[in-house]
Amino acid sequence: MQVVRFVGAVALSVAVLPGAGAQGLVNPATEKKIDALLAQMTIEEKVGQLNQYSSAFDVTGPPPSAGYQKAMYDQIRQGLVGSVLNVTGAEATRKMQQLAVENSRLKIPMIFGLDVIHGYRTQFPVPLGEAASWDPAAIEGSARIAATEAAAAGVHWTFAPMVDIARDARWGRIMEGAGEDVYLGSLVAAARVRGFQGTDLSALDTIAACAKHYAAYGFAEAGRDYNTVDISEHTLRNVVLPPFKAAAEAGVATFMNSFNEIGGIPSTGSAHLQRDILKGEWGFPGFVVSDWASIGEMIPHGFAENLEAAAQKAIVAGSDMDMEARAYVAHLAGLVKAGKVDVKIVDDAVRRVLRVKFALGLFDDPYRYSDAAREKQVLADPGHAAASRDVARKSIVLLKNEGGLLPLEKGVKTIAVIGPLAADKDTPLGNWRAQAVAGSAVSLLEGIQAAVPASTRVVHAEGVKLVTGQRNFMARSVFNTTDRSGIPAAVEAARTADAVVLAVGEDAFQTGEGRSQVDIGFKGLQEELIRAVLEANKRTIVVLMTGRPLTLGWTADNAPAILEAWHGGSQAGHAIADVLFGDYNPSGKLPAAFPRHVGQLPMTYAHKNTGRPGPEPGVTWSSYNDMPNDPLYPFGFGLSYTTFAYSEPKVSAPEIGRDGSLRVSATIANSGKRAGTEVVQLYVRDLVGSVTRPVKELKGFQKVTLAPGESREVTFTLTAKDLAFYTAAGKWEAEPGAFKVFVGGNSRDVKEAGFSLK
Ligand code: NOJ
Numbered sequence: 091m092q093v094v095r096f097v098g099a100v101a102l103s104v105a106v107l108p109g110a111g112a113q114g115l116v117n118p119a120t121e122k123k124i125d126a127l128l129a130q131m132t133i134e135e136k137v138g139q140l141n142q143y144s145s146a147f148d149v150t151g152p153p154p155s156a157g158y159q160k161a162m163y164d165q166i167r168q169g170l171v172g173s174v175l176n177v178t179g180a181e182a183t184r185k186m187q188q189l190a191v192e193n194s195r196l197k198i199p200m201i202f203g204l205d206v207i208h209g210y211r212t213q214f215p216v217p218l219g220e221a222a223s224w225d226p227a228a229i230e231g232s233a234r235i236a237a238t239e240a241a242a243a244g245v246h247w248t249f250a251p252m253v254d255i256a257r258d259a260r261w262g263r264i265m266e267g268a269g270e271d272v273y274l275g276s277l278v279a280a281a282r283v284r285g286f287q288g289t290d291l292s293a294l295d296t297i298a299a300c301a302k303h304y305a306a307y308g309f310a311e312a313g314r315d316y317n318t319v320d321i322s323e324h325t326l327r328n329v330v331l332p333p334f335k336a337a338a339e340a341g342v343a344t345f346m347n348s349f350n351e352i353g354g355i356p357s358t359g360s361a362h363l364q365r366d367i368l369k370g371e372w373g374f375p376g377f378v379v380s381d382w383a384s385i386g387e388m389i390p391h392g393f394a395e396n397l398e399a400a401a402q403k404a405i406v407a408g409s410d411m412d413m414e415a416r417a418y419v420a421h422l423a424g425l426v427k428a429g430k431v432d433v434k435i436v437d438d439a440v441r442r443v444l445r446v447k448f449a450l451g452l453f454d455d456p457y458r459y460s461d462a463a464r465e466k467q468v469l470a471d472p473g474h475a476a477a478s479r480d481v482a483r484k485s486i487v488l489l490k491n492e493g494g495l496l497p498l499e500k501g502v503k504t505i506a507v508i509g510p511l512a513a514d515k516d517t518p519l520g521n522w523r524a525q526a527v528a529g530s531a532v533s534l535l536e537g538i539q540a541a542v543p544a545s546t547r548v549v550h551a552e553g554v555k556l557v558t559g560q561r562n563f564m565a566r567s568v569f570n571t572t573d574r575s576g577i578p579a580a581v582e583a584a585r586t587a588d589a590v591v592l593a594v595g596e597d598a599f600q601t602g603e604g605r606s607q608v609d610i611g612f613k614g615l616q617e618e619l620i621r622a623v624l625e626a627n628k629r630t631i632v633v634l635m636t637g638r639p640l641t642l643g644w645t646a647d648n649a650p651a652i653l654e655a656w657h658g659g660s661q662a663g664h665a666i667a668d669v670l671f672g673d674y675n676p677s678g679k680l681p682a683a684f685p686r687h688v689g690q691l692p693m694t695y696a697h698k699n700t701g702r703p704g705p706e707p708g709v710t711w712s713s714y715n716d717m718p719n720d721p722l723y724p725f726g727f728g729l730s731y732t733t734f735a736y737s738e739p740k741v742s743a744p745e746i747g748r749d750g751s752l753r754v755s756a757t758i759a760n761s762g763k764r765a766g767t768e769v770v771q772l773y774v775r776d777l778v779g780s781v782t783r784p785v786k787e788l789k790g791f792q793k794v795t796l797a798p799g800e801s802r803e804v805t806f807t808l809t810a811k812d813l814a815f816y817t818a819a820g821k822w823e824a825e826p827g828a829f830k831v832f833v834g835g836n837s838r839d840v841k842e843a844g845f846s847l848k
Contacts, residue, residue, distance in 0.1 A: 140411050167189055180459075208659065223485045516530075
């Protein structure tokens, strides 16, 4: 049965995928070369192509044992390793590649992978922050630079983009994706793939991308990393899969499966996900890499009794490459010889891996990405810093600005820059920072100092520390500081200043893998500091540096101005200063809601209506006793230094046919005193369906820049394709009936019109 399914998938894979041709993954000449190679390979050599080890550089799993590197090198020489992750740098990659190419029988080059998530050396804002730019071109540009730097350092392949929809900010990995929304998430997924891969994988400034984590990793119960996922096919198809499909359609070369189970089946062992949907329905021609040791983790999941059984289940289900479980190298050849795994399944997996290696040009020259001179030159390119600053400014979201406190006058006499993150040159780099130099970011203090004239006095006070103890990828951050000794100096600095900029939020290593939290408020003594500083000086701007939405509590009610700057990358300090002093008018919009309380999570604006949406007098309805249902700041929210007025939206027709299209227009006016950019958002509601539909779904957005007093009509076009979803009949299609359309500057404050689909 599995073999039949698998043959179907192979036949489809060559014909269907539109992106495949563009990326050069599948073409008759390459397939012939692969046939010739496969004909020469022993079963052990085939399995070798599916075996991936980590070099000791950066380990996200159990640390390598003493003999680990030596054993790995021996296997590389024997042609038993197809890929290494975490080897980086022109010299190191060249040496590693030499081991394979100069020693192994068939001289097949290895592919080197690395987590290049939001930059290689130059860091851009963490992905959640970048998504707040609502600017796919800027996001594509950032991935392009990351790829350029990584490729120059011998890296062939990034484990990005992470396209997991995340609606629970307790989950630490929310920082790695584009947030809560399917439409925005799909656009960002495709943009990142285009950025990393360009139009030609063999070019010296492109790398293969990897859509991860397939699938539903962001739906871990209670936001706890690696936890169980139990979602319906309905949610899988309508919410989880669309960004993956968008990545596939953009030609992504690889997928990574996920640690979680869904409905009792670990993704790594899911033929439904990997064979039926990805390689079958979507005709994906690239390969699937397991997540770190996820094949072996099917044993504790209770899905395989031992590593051999895990290897069998994983390969049959469509996991092509084994990252660090060492299950395939230990057992797969034996399983084939024993007739327990059809060799055709192995051949297909190897073919997929080889396609990517051919597309990267590694068979023409296995060392083409390992050029020390190019590495030096590319990593020193000053244009990369400028680009990072630009994306960081675009990502900043103005959450509150009472009384127009912002922007600040540059001529202000004394500015106090306070807080545990004010002078921090490391936290802006965020987690998953590849080869960033520790402490190399422009701090907020430095950014402000560089922006103001010599006549302005800039005073700095840390106030409290956020983290005590070790901070790195593996160490858990500690927030147990009890040291209040810095607070009086901070209060004094605030009291005597004309304006205060207070930098608080999260440490760089507070979000990311294994960084879930039950409490997403301010850690440590930060709120105590915020209260003390605000009491001393009401002209205080709170600058948040975070990798997730926080619950702001007292601060949201009492601080006059709040700016979400995320972990903004290498140039964060300059970018924030650009916004603080009005050199850049903020236009970022939240890609994930800021809840009022952690107890509201998971949450999304695109929720269902329920049978008791309320409020209705005399009836209990779906609500909390002690807090409203809605978030503090909803998806799509973000202010500007100017204001925008929206007209009522108009539809071009009351009714459209299945092949027709509808124009939705609204006039947006800049009703304030400064030029500004607004992200005009279009939402749709399908009122009745064969399955229930969300109360709102983003279906389009446009950025408009308007001078004071200027107005512009913005028009969106909707077709039946935009209204399609996974129906009760298991089809992706639009259903006839009544729809509402909404236009506004965020998902809550909208104006509506309606139409129907025949
Ligand atoms: C585990 C993570 O889940 C994945 O995202 C990452 O790419 C691998 N480790 C490799 O570092």
